[in-house]
Amino acid sequence: MKHPNHFGRWLACVLLCLLLAGCNMPGEQVQVEELLRAPKLSGDYGDVQTALNDWLGESAQLKYPMQGDLLSPFLLQDLDGDGRQDAAVLYTTAQSSNVCIAILQKDDADIWHVRQNVEGLADTVESVGLAQLQPGDATQLVVGYTAAQGDHYLAVYSYTDGVLSTILEQQYQQYLVEDITGGGNQDLILMSTLEDGGVQIELLTVDKEGSFQQVAVMGLSANRFAGCASVAAGVGADGRHYLVLDGWTGISGNNLASVLLRFDEDTQQMVPADQISTEKLYTASLRNVPSLVSQDLDGDGIVEIPTQPDEAGLLNMSQSRRMDFIVWMDYTSPHPEKSFGLLDEETNCYIELPMEWEGNLKLTDSEQYDGAVELRTVDEDQLVMTLRLVRTTSSLKGWTRLGIVASRQMQAKLAPDVEIRDKNYRLSKALYLLN
Helix, strand or coil: CCCCCHHHHHHHHHHHHHHHHHHHCCCCCCCCCHHHCCCCHHHHHHHEEEEEHHHHHHHHHEEECCCCCCCEEEEEEEECCCCCEEEEEEEEECCCCCCEEEEEEEEEECCCCEEEEEECCCEEEEEEEECCCCCCCEEEEEEEEEEECCCCCEEEEECCCCCEEEEEEEEECCCECCCCCCCCCEEEEEEEECCCCEEEEEEEEEEECCCEEEEEEEEEEECCCEEEEEEEEEECCCCCCCCCEEEEEECCCEEEEEEEEEEEECCEEECCCCCCHHHHHHHHEEECCCCCEEEEECCCCCEEEEEECCCCCEECCCCEEEEEEEEEEEECCCCCEHHHHEEEEECEEEECHHHHHHCCEEEECCCCCCCCCEECCCCCCEEEEEEEEEECCCCCCCCCCEEEECCCCEEEEEEEEECCCCCCCCCCHHHHEEC
């Protein structure tokens, strides 16, 4: 009589052999490539993917943009303005070295078909967006490419009357799609670094024939700027359109300073803003935080420029954590100060403080709470506020929850005798996560 354990092992081997043999039975063979193939997408995305693969005769490799608001290789949009949805797909194949773009449309039976495709400018998609650059209902594709050597190329595609055409191909460092001329349609602003180290700003707008024309070029001196860090556009307090350029500057090239420009309709050129001289703005906006770029902080359509006042913060040696006082300025307004607060460089967040506190605060480590910092008055060393980062499950008793930062909870506590005169200020809404 066989030992029960031996019999169990023998039975398991027999079943395993039968199972393996069954895998090779006719009609049940599973190919390895089928197991490794990416799952089919659902809905229109899956139908578009299938139509593209059938048209190519092979499986396309979908290309995802690396950054931006649109991070999908599929763009479902009425591109030609005929009231019917189109599809644009970013992909590569075994035969293509660069990214390709295919345009698909549905037929009367609601089935997707490839209408046209075009090869892009590099093998990586940095960003993709939709823009209203031309008059009419059509929407244009704006695609930023990155080549292996690090060069950036921008292409603008238009799909009208069943034809996909390339209306712009140009090298760039930064770009922005915005109505800067006030003409109703969006314009294209390109930034590039010149051979001598200066920054060139190029403004392109579409003429009546649908072609891009260069309406303005402005250079920033290489003696002051070493490259473009960021660019933003918005409407100023006076209702005019403005462009804010943040450029690398300083001996190390890691500092930032800003330039404020507007479009002059008479000269058709970008010119410095009237409200503050270029020299004064450079000095006022010079800052030593490489990530602190100009942006629409409060969502009112105006781009605020960050500045560092003289009391520029504390280096917390115990945590290797730097915090700085920041004043955000709107130099298009006769009253430029928009917001005063504290920048935490470790988490790249900004905590707005009452404007009445500006110029009267200093930062110290807290002796009462581990890892916290205190805001105290400069003259009398009186406690005003305590800030700390704690676990998300930590108690809120006695503290105000500002928000979640880097998977931790930012909390604040006002000193017992502190009164805030600004009735519109809300500590619970004071936290901003910066880009």
